[in-house]
Amino acid sequence: MFTWIHRFGSAPNVYRLSxxxxxxxxxxxxLCIIIGLYLGLVVAPPDYEQxxxxxxxxxxxxxxxxxxxxxxxxxxxxxxxxxxRLKVADAVAAAxxxxxxxxxxxxxxxxxxxxxxxxxTWWVWDARLTSELLLLFxxxxxxxxxxxxxxxxxxxxxxxxxxxxxxxxxxxGVINIPxxxxxVEWWNTLHQPSTITRFDKPAMHISMLRxxxxxxxxxxxxxxxxxxxxxxxGLLQRESRARWVRELAIAQSNTPPGDNTPxxxxxxxxxxxxxxx
Amino acid sequence: MSIDAPSSGxxxxxxxxxxxxxLIGARSAGQWLxxxxxxxxxxxxxxxxxxxxxxQLAAIAPGVLWVxxxxxxxxxxxxxxxxxxxxxxxxxxxxxRTPLSVVVLAKVIAHWMLSGLPLLLLSPLLGLMLGLPVHxxxxxxxxxxxxxxxxxxxxxxxxxxxVGLNRSGVLLSLxxxxxxxxxxxxxxxxxxxxxxGYETGAGLSLLLAMLMMALSLAxxxxxxxxxxxxxxxxxx
Numbered sequence: 001m002f003t004w005i006h007r008f009g010s011a012p013n014v015y016r017l018s019x020x021x022x023x024x025x026x027x028x029x030x031l032c033i034i035i036g037l038y039l040g041l042v043v044a045p046p047d048y049e050q051x052x053x054x055x056x057x058x059x060x061x062x063x064x065x066x067x068x069x070x071x072x073x074x075x076x077x078x079x080x081x082x083x084x085r086l087k088v089a090d091a092v093a094a095a096x097x098x099x100x101x102x103x104x105x106x107x108x109x110x111x112x113x114x115x116x117x118x119x120x121t122w123w124v125w126d127a128r129l130t131s132e133l134l135l136l137f138x139x140x141x142x143x144x145x146x147x148x149x150x151x152x153x154x155x156x157x158x159x160x161x162x163x164x165x166x167x168x169x170x171x172x173g174v175i176n177i178p179x180x181x182x183x184v185e186w187w188n189t190l191h192q193p194s195t196i197t198r199f200d201k202p203a204m205h206i207s208m209l210r211x212x213x214x215x216x217x218x219x220x221x222x223x224x225x226x227x228x229x230x231x232x233x234g235l236l237q238r239e240s241r242a243r244w245v246r247e248l249a250i251a252q253s254n255t256p257p258g259d260n261t262p263x264x265x266x267x268x269x270x271x272x273x274x275x276x277x
Numbered sequence: 278m279s280i281d282a283p284s285s286g287x288x289x290x291x292x293x294x295x296x297x298x299x300l301i302g303a304r305s306a307g308q309w310l311x312x313x314x315x316x317x318x319x320x321x322x323x324x325x326x327x328x329x330x331x332x333q334l335a336a337i338a339p340g341v342l343w344v345x346x347x348x349x350x351x352x353x354x355x356x357x358x359x360x361x362x363x364x365x366x367x368x369x370x371x372x373x374r375t376p377l378s379v380v381v382l383a384k385v386i387a388h389w390m391l392s393g394l395p396l397l398l399l400s401p402l403l404g405l406m407l408g409l410p411v412h413x414x415x416x417x418x419x420x421x422x423x424x425x426x427x428x429x430x431x432x433x434x435x436x437x438x439x440v441g442l443n444r445s446g447v448l449l450s451l452x453x454x455x456x457x458x459x460x461x462x463x464x465x466x467x468x469x470x471x472x473x474g475y476e477t478g479a480g481l482s483l484l485l486a487m488l489m490m491a492l493s494l495a496x497x498x499x500x501x502x503x504x505x506x507x508x509x510x511x512x513x
Contacts, residue, residue, distance in 0.1 A: 082501075137455040144451055148442050164505040165438045169452065172434055172498050176456050179487070183459035187466060 009088045012244040015235045018228035025225035032218030040211030047208075053117045056110050058211055062219035064107035067135060070100030070223065074142070075174035078167035090163040091238065093170060094146065095230035099223060101139035108132055127185040134180055138173045145169055290375030291383045298387030301360075308353065309391040316349035316396055320403045331408045338407035339417070339468035343461055346396050346421065350428050351453060353392045355446045357384065357436040358503065367440075371507045377500035385433045385496070386426075393425030409472060416471035419481055423488040424464040430488075430495040431456050437502035459487060 007013070040058035047054040074096040081089035111129060112122045123129065149162035239245050302308050323341045324334055361367040370380045400421055401414040409417065435453040439445035467480030 134455045134458055137451070141448075141452045141455065144448055145438060148439070148445075148448050161505055161508070165502060168434070168498055168502050168505070169438060172456070175494070176459075179459050180455070183462045183483075187462040 005084070006086070009086050011088060011091075011235050011239050011242065014088050014091075015232055015244075018231050022225055022228035022232070025221050025228060029218050029221035029225050032214050032221060036211045036214035036218050040208075040215060044208045044211055045205075050118060053114065056114045058215045060107060060110040060114060061212060062216040063103045063110065064132065065216060066219045066223050067100055067104035067107050067132065069220070070096050070103060071135065071138070071170075071174065071177065073227075074100060075170045078170035081163065082167045082171065087163075087238075088235070090167065091231055091234045092227070093167065094163075095227055095234050097139055097143050097146070099226045099230070101136060101143065103219075103223070104132060104136045104139060108136065127187070131181045131184045134184070135177070138177075142166055142169055142173070287375065287379055290373075291379050294370075294375075294380050294383035295387050298384055299390065302387065302391040308356070309395060312349040312353040312392050313395050313399065315352055316345050316399065317403065319345040319348060320407070324407070335408035335410070335472070338404060338409040339413075339465045339472065341407065342400055342404060342409075342417065343421075343424070343465040343468070346400065346425060347428060347454075347457065347461060349396065350392050350425060351432065351450050352446075353388070354429075354432040354436045354453070355439065355449050357388055357433060358440045358506075359445075362440050362506070367503065368507055371504060377503060378496040381433060381437075381496045381499045381503070382492075385429050385499075388433070389426050389429040393421075393429055396425060397421045409468075412474075413468055413472040416477050416481070417468050420464045420467050420477075420484055423481075423484045424460045427460050427484070427488045427491045428453075428457050430491040430499075431460075433499045434495055434502060437499045437506060440503065440506040460484065463487070 036058065041055055044055070046052050074093045077089040077092040077096070080086055081093065108129070111132070115124065115129075116122050146162050146166040149165045150159060236245055320341060323337070327333060327337070358367060361370065371377055373380070397418055400417055404414050404417050405411070432449075432453045435449045435456075436445075438452065439449050442448065463480045463483045467477040467484070470480060471477045
């Protein structure tokens, strides 16, 4: 079982698999988002209370969902890395962090655009807004720690210190997130009980719900597309001295643009017998 | 240290680390006096920045006291493991017989006695200066006791992760501050409630619950982080 996981989770395997999956994720994400935006922005009726401005929900809510999903992915793969020392799991966590931070930032910014017409202000210290902001801080702290722990000279291959330190932080963070969430909720209800009447969600009409679900699926697929693409780059960077990367580079420089750059291929070719020996 | 009585060995190791850290602290007064002075100065800057209106000051006093206490404790956190790393004691802790998490717990408690406890003792005075009602001062102390200890425990994780880095202070606060938001919320919240004459039992219970959780989990995470840091300094 474990040998199978290790073989399956080896860097070249994951590199190949995510190379196969990435375009499928990308195309289906684009389809979902295009259809979802059309249904949401053009077909769906305006809201009886919020008029047209509710339509930002189609960006805002999927981004908010993905911001939390991404943190869970990051924490789970960090735990896998800490427990089984699976290097690919660390590569996944490193690839997820900026994607999650971006989704969090999108959720915050679109929420602020939504808040201006609805609540009359760009920002309120509402429980959800505050915990989303803290989530962004957690992402930024994770990325800052990873950057600081990486040895300054070798930016390509992150040291095990950076990987394990960041993984510990991610796991500590995920234990803390529920506590932060509930305490922020309690804090808000304690201090200002309903000065802001939040958008009281009625059971959504199907014509509004369908594009939302489609957009959520699109965001999910977009996440996986970004993840696979970033994972491939990350794996190439951190394994840049491994044999499979060299073989890959040789194979790529030999086949397609071989006639274009004769100088480059001629410098690579003499190295070819070396890895097989 | 006999093998058949490991618990007495644990206590011995715990006690000797605690004593050692307290001695070091007692002999270098700046280590615990400077954060305390920082606390006093930050608190006294608020009336200058906001205005001397007593009602306004009393309203923000719990938050000001708590935020200043957290910041001044953060100030002393980044030196928690730094000295030990520089003179090699940290390596001995990692290799030693006493489990690293027990050593960490002793160091954290020593840190708290040198930073949290003086804050706690000084806070009623500053509370009075900010116009906090006298009946809220007891709650302030009761809330700061578990709150600052929790902060020491969680902050130790951040200190262990950033050990050996240059200019780790800013990074440390970036890592630790989001994690201690619950402590701030319930700590300042129960002091405000006490000042307003409300029930404070719920907030204090939650603070104690967070302390229990931090007490049981944070030393393990700190020890794991320290092992990472020590292993990396061996390599280089």
